[in-house]
Structures are given as structure tokens and as C-alpha cells.
Amino acid sequence: xxxxxxxxxxxxxxxxxxxxxxxxxxxxxxxxxxxxxxxxxxxxxxxxxxxxxxxxxxxxxxxxxxxxxxxxxxxxxxxxxxxxxxxxxxxxxxxxxxxxxxxxxxxxxxxxxxxxxxx
Amino acid sequence: xxxxxxxxxxxxxxxxxxxxxxxxxxxxxxxxxxxxxxxxxxxxxxxxxxxxxxxxxxxxxxxxxxxxxxxxxxxxxxxxxxxxxxxxxxxxxxxxxxxxxxxxxxxxxxx
Numbered sequence: 001x002x003x004x005x006x007x008x009x010x011x012x013x014x015x016x017x018x019x020x021x022x023x024x025x026x027x028x029x030x031x032x033x034x035x036x037x038x039x040x041x042x043x044x045x046x047x048x049x050x051x052x053x054x055x056x057x058x059x060x061x062x063x064x065x066x067x068x069x070x071x072x073x074x075x076x077x078x079x080x081x082x083x084x085x086x087x088x089x090x091x092x093x094x095x096x097x098x099x100x101x102x103x104x105x106x107x108x109x110x111x112x113x114x115x116x117x118x119x
Numbered sequence: 120x121x122x123x124x125x126x127x128x129x130x131x132x133x134x135x136x137x138x139x140x141x142x143x144x145x146x147x148x149x150x151x152x153x154x155x156x157x158x159x160x161x162x163x164x165x166x167x168x169x170x171x172x173x174x175x176x177x178x179x180x181x182x183x184x185x186x187x188x189x190x191x192x193x194x195x196x197x198x199x200x201x202x203x204x205x206x207x208x209x210x211x212x213x214x215x216x217x218x219x220x221x222x223x224x225x226x227x228x229x230x
Contacts (some may be wrong), residue, residue, distance in 0.1 A: 031159070045121055046208055048218060094163075104153060104211075106165075109165060110164065111163075112165055
């Protein structure tokens with residue numbers, strides 16, 4: 001059973017960098033599939049942040065591209081998200097998820113972690 | 120602001136059928152990109168409901184089915200049950216934005 005678990009600070013100060021990690025169990029990231037990050041501000045809709053295939057460069061939502069970095073550590077079977085220069089608008093539940101290679105849909109999701117940007 | 124528009128809410132009595140629309144444009148649904156649907160129960164992560172060409176993951180009942188026409192897509196739920204109370208989101212790809220995009224979301228209420 002594929003499982004994903006996000007971890008990281010729940011509170012980040014404005015202008016600082018948000019850092020989250022997604023630990024994957026039950027499937028090896030380097031075996032295939034795409035992986036990605038999606039966020040959801042409280043009470044609002046979903047926003048795709050970026051995705052990657054383990055052997056390729058990540059690709060990002062153009063609206064966030066200048067501030068986002070996704071990296072992968074296949075030895076630990078985990079991947080990370082860094083979002084720089086955060087503001088209150090970046091307050092959201094952040095999800096990591098697995099994306100199909102055939103479709104653009106996300107079939108396995110982490111439980112999500114709330115990150116609040118506040119001083 | 121999402122480029123895929125959904126009605127904020129729909130409701131129906133148990134056993135009835137409800138339909139959720141997802142309205143896009145020529146750069147996403149109208150361009151032929153696949154539409155996927157998710158169900159999000161309160162306080163939980165989204166769950167994939169339908170993907171690609173009307174495929175349902177294992178365990179998703181056949182009461183959920185989708186359709187697509189022009190620049191819009193729809194999710195129908197037949198035989199509405201109390202457990203179907205949730206938020207529903209559509210998702211597609213937008214070539215103008217070069218990004219995966221989600222709908223604004225619809226809350227389904229079972230009366």
C-alpha cells in the first residue's frame with residue numbers, strides 16, 4: 001500500500017522559506033510514476049505547485065516558479081518542497097501526492113500538513 | 120482564481136441524482152485535455168474519484184460517472200447517499216497556463 005507523509009514546520013515567518021518533506025512508503029520513487037505537491041488555503045480550492053519524475057527535472061506552476069524548488073532523495077525515498085519569500089497568502093494545507101504516468105491525475109495523497117505564515 | 124468553474128453547492132435527497140458541472144475553455148477542457156474528479160471529505164485529503172476516460176479507481180462505486188462536451192465536463196452521482204456529502208473538485212491541464220488546474224470546488228449536501 002502506497003503511503004505518503006508530509007512533515008515540516010507548521011509556522012513560518014513572512015519573507016522566510018517554507019520547507020517540507022514527503023516520505024514515501026510502499027513504493028520506490030525511482031520505480032516510476034510522477035510525484036508532486038498541491039496546496040489548499042483554508043476553506044478554498046486546490047492549487048498545483050509542481051511535479052517531477054525521478055530521473056527528470058521538476059516542472060512547476062508558472063505562477064509559483066520563481067519561488068519553488070522541488071528536490072528528491074531516492075536513497076531515503078522522499079522528496080522535498082521549498083517555497084521562498086512566503087507571505088500570508090502562502091498559508092495553506094500542503095499535500096504531497098503521486099501522479100500517474102498515463103494521466104495527469106493524482107491517485108495517492110498524503111494526509112496534508114497545515115503551514116501558517118505569520119510573524 | 121481557477122480557470123475551471125464549478126457551482127459552489129448542489130443538494131439532493133437520498134436516492135436522487137445530482138450533477139456537478141465543470142466549465143473551462145478552449146485552452147483546457149475544450150482542447151481535449153482529460154478531466155479528473157476528486158472527492159474531499161471534511162478534514163481529509165482529496166480522493167481520486169474518476170480519471171482519464173471515465174475510469175474509476177478500485178473501490179469507487181459505479182454511482183459516480185462523468186461526461187464531457189465542448190468546454191465543459193460533468194460529474195453525476197446517482198442514488199445519492201449520506202456518505203456522499205463532501206466537496207468535489209475537477210482537474211485538467213491548461214495549455215495557456217502550462218499548468219495542471221483544479222476547479223473551484225462544489226459542496227454536495229444530502230438533504
